Amino acid sequence: xxxxxxxxxxxxxxxxxxxxxxxxxxxxxxxxxxxxxxxxxxxxxxxxxxxxxxxxxxxxxxxxxxxxxxxxxxxxxxxxxxxxxxxxxxxxxxxxxxxxxxxxxxxxxxxxxxxxxxxxxxxxxxxxxxxxxxxxxxxxxxxxxxxxxxxxxxxxxxxxxxxxxxxxxxxxxxxxxxxxxxxxxxxxxxxxxxxxxxxxxxxxxxxxxxxxxxxxxxxxxxxxxxxxxxxxxxxxxxxxxxxxxxxxxxxxx
Numbered sequence: 128x129x130x131x132x133x134x135x136x137x138x139x140x141x142x143x144x145x146x147x148x149x150x151x152x153x154x155x156x157x158x159x160x161x162x163x164x165x166x167x168x169x170x171x172x173x174x175x176x177x178x179x180x181x182x183x184x185x186x187x188x189x190x191x192x193x194x195x196x197x198x199x200x201x202x203x204x205x206x207x208x209x210x211x212x213x214x215x216x217x218x219x220x221x222x223x224x225x226x227x228x229x230x231x232x233x234x235x236x237x238x239x240x241x242x243x244x245x246x247x248x249x250x251x252x253x254x255x256x257x258x259x260x261x262x263x264x265x266x267x268x269x270x271x272x273x274x275x276x277x278x279x280x281x282x283x284x285x286x287x288x289x290x291x292x293x294x295x296x297x298x299x300x301x302x303x304x305x306x307x308x309x310x311x312x313x314x315x316x317x318x319x320x321x322x323x324x325x326x327x328x329x330x331x332x333x334x335x336x337x338x339x340x341x342x343x344x345x346x347x348x349x350x351x352x353x354x355x356x357x358x359x360x361x362x363x364x365x366x367x368x369x370x371x372x373x374x375x376x377x378x379x380x
Contacts, residue, residue, distance in 0.1 A: 130161040131243065133365040133373075135252065135332025136356035138218065139197060140172035141189030145359035149380030151200050153362065157378070161209055167332050167354065168216025168237070168252030173295055175287040176280045177225035188288055198230040205231025214239070216333065217254045217263075220270050221280065240324050244371020249326040253333030253353070256312035256320065311336065317351060318344060330354070330365060330373060337363050339375055 139147055158164050173190070180198070183191040205211050211232035215222055227234050238251045258264060269275055279287065311334055321329050327349040337355030341348060352375050355363035359380070366374045 129369050131163040131165065131367040132158055132161050133165040133167060133250070133330060133354065133367070134357075134362065135167035135214075135216070135354045136169045136335060137166075137362070138169055138172040138356060139193060141193050143172075143359070146357050146380075147193065147197070149359065149362065150357065151197075153378065153380055154200055154204055157364070158204055158209060159207065163210040163212065164204070165212045165214070165235070165250060166232075167214045167250060167330070168254075169218045169332065169356075170213065170216065171219045171222070173291040174219035174221045174226075175284070175291050176221055177223040178280075178284070180226065180229060182284055185284060186288070188292075190288070194226065198226060201230035201232055214250065214252055216252045217267065217270075221276060238320070238324065240326060243367045243373070244369065246328060246371050247324075247326050248328045248330060248367075248371075248373070249321060249324050251320075251329065251331040253312065253331030256316050256331065257310060257333070258313045258316045260310060310334065312351075314342075318342070321349060321351075328352070328373065332356070337375060337377070 137146060137150055139150065179186065179191045179194055183195060186192070201211055211230065212235045213222060213227055213232050214235050214237050224234060238249055240247050240249050254263070254267060279290070282290070317329065321327070321344055327344060327347055329351045332354040334353060335356040336353055338353050340351040340353070342351065343349065352365060352373055354365060354375070355377070357363070362378045362380050364376060364378050366376070
């Protein structure tokens with residue numbers, strides 16, 4: 128029997144050690160022995176470049192030490208036979224191939240269509256579905272621009288740490304002033320995206336609103352399964368077994 132686990136939106140950060148400890152314990156207890164693990168974005172609260180792995184002694188924020196520890200735990204799982212896949216989120220869009228290689232993982236594109244059982248399933252982080260948030264969509268387009276990313280990665284490490292802190296603060300302030308529906312997915316965009324990829328099952332995170340939504344897509348029953356974010360003592364996972372049926376569950380950490 129094959130087992131795949133999917134998680135997202137852990138937002139690992141030095142200031143949230145309980146979430147990190149919960150995740151590392153979950154890896155040992157739950158993920159050990161599964162066939163594949165997909166992390167669908169916002170794994171880290173912020174990511175300023177893979178060269179962070181070289182500078183734990185120059186990083187008073189603790190982000191480097193956190194990244195090294197998490198990469199080692201993922202590498203252990205990978206060495207035991209679990210395939211690990213990382214998708215970019217809106218917080219860790221600079222996550223690169225070097226970190227993935229260090230962790231024994233592979234980067235996967237957003238969106239990605241995989242086949243579980245007899246059914247194709249669309250995996251996304253989910254931020255691209257929130258088209259009513261025009262300010263964020265403009266930032267997303269800029270942040271995914273390779274030239275812009277190259278410019279950011281060329282900055283000194285200390286400057287990037289300051290930039291990440293500033294962006295984190297700005298994001299929090301902007302979120303607090305936005306209407307709830309703006310920060311959720313746009314239903315028409317969900318339908319368009321699922322239709323374009325020929326699927327009736329979509330799995331994503333980003334919105335922090337875990338649920339299973341049923342919808343009609345071209346006279347067929349479809350579903351959108353949303354992963355939740357992680358907090359001290361609580362997280363969310365989706366398990367897909369050999370039958371290909373995704374099961375969303377809240378988990379105790």
